[in-house]
């Protein structure tokens with residue numbers, strides 16, 4: 001059992017509309033999806049660039065984890081998401097390896113995924129997302 005490829009990289013932004021325009025220019029094509037994840041108080045946009053995926057995240061509420069991240073660190077890379085085949089088994093494996101889980105039980109994330117995060121204090125400051133296709 002292991003993590004697979006990087007599924008996407010998440011970038012925290014202050015103004016999704018402005019960032020969508022910027023990344024549309026960067027990639028030469030617009031986002032393929034805009035989706036709200038109400039449970040995390042975020043609005044997301046997804047871009048494809050070749051085989052790679054970028055997720056932009058904007059807070060929809062001052063208590064959103066994205067609002068807190070931007071307050072502390074400013075805009076920028078927020079998390080790296082890895083694809084897994086069996087998210088519950090991976091969470092169990094990583095917990096046994098001593099990683100701190102933010103979500104012990106996976107939840108529904110954006111873009112048809114079950115997701116769970118590892119706490120950055122157990123991963124050298126990098127927020128890691130696991131995601132499994134639904």
Ligand code: ZN
Pocket residue numbers: 008009010055079081129
């Ligand atoms: Zn993500």
